[in-house]
Amino acid sequence: MKQRTHQPESRLLLSEMLLARARELGEAAAHELCAHCPEAREAFAPLPCSKWGEQLQGRVQELAAAVAYDAPESFVAQIGWARSAFKVRGVCCSHIASSLAALSKVLARELPPEDFALVEAILARAACEPVVSGCEGESSLSSDAAFSAASAEFLVAVLEGDRLRASDGVRALQETGVDAALIYTEVLAPSLCELGRLWHLGEISVAEEHFATTTTQMVMSEVRARATPAPRDGRVVVAASVEGDNHDMGVRVIADLLELAGWRAVFLGANIPADELAGGVRDFGGDLAAISATLPVHLRAVEAAIASVRALPVRVPILVGGSAFGQCPDAWRAMGADAHALCAADAVRTAEQLVPRSR
């Protein structure tokens, strides 16, 4: 019986069920937790149970992704991330283990034994494993001295609310001959990762993080406009982040770099429903669909987007990427993509292989 649960089809079924019932299961686990663990109940006072309900609904969705793609590490990593976030905000981390125990209790009641055995193993591993999180570690600025100085200057200008200074520093660097790809990957992206880390540590506010986002988007447009693209070679990439994912700067980097390499890049942005993404590929005559997902909970939406693109009358190669795949390295195969790339340089190389220039 236990073996059956490990078959891809039964994992997908279990994952579907967890997603469909995520809210209900999260709320039941929150009641269980608040009834038996008064300290946890107080942690989010004055809204103890509803706050835990939201947290645990998210846990069920993360668990569903780990089950679907046989990637317990992705769940463990999400719990590590949550532990760090609790710790820096002064909430006792042991509540996370208690909340997972409450969730386990509810799932033991609600799932058939063979399904429960699978999720219990993932929950137990996440509850025991020591915290591994980049959050409290070193900064993510580039190890190359020249770029890390430029990244740091960009970051400081942004944190001081000065977008013209941020823009001027990047322009000066580009004028020394540094190409757009390096500015994106060695200056802007590391600054964003560092901003994310500072936000996670509770050291910067949501306003600061949002200002950084809008400033980076402005600077990316400037960098792109100053760069000279290779002549158009007729290939078209349609690039987007999946429904539910509000991050789009990573996939925008890929679209811009392909445009500089001679492609026509149709960048649709964030949070694109599967059918709209496929419609974009069809209407803009895409030769390649570049699909991005940031969090493991967005992976099922990638699968839906792939299914929609596959339903088009013409077969279009699909390249997927984004940090969601970091902990789920084989998910792209399971979901039927043609290729996956981790970083911008790999993405451009892989796109060139999937759709060679001579077409």
Ligand code: B12
């Ligand atoms: C800016 C930002 C936001 C902005 C996004 C705005 C926008 N228009 O993009 C906003 C404010 C919307 C946001 C929201 C949230 N965010 Co946010 N965000 C970030 C931040 C700071 C930068 C993201 C970024 O652009 N990085 C730079 C790009 C270049 O990197 P990248 O996306 O990884 O892309 C590269 C590769 O992955 C790859 N790639 C990407 N896409 C594709 C596609 C293809 C086809 C290929 C081949 C390759 C590829 O190539 C890119 C270049 O190398 C990150 C920090 C970080 N470490 O990235 C957090 C981060 C991703 N966010 C995080 C979180 C938690 C959230 C929220 C859940 C917060 C909240 N509670 O509301 C929400 C989620 C909203 C949602 N439903 O999606 C966490 C995720 C942690 C986790 N594992 O759970 C991070 C890591 C911050 C942190 N350190 O805690 N966020």
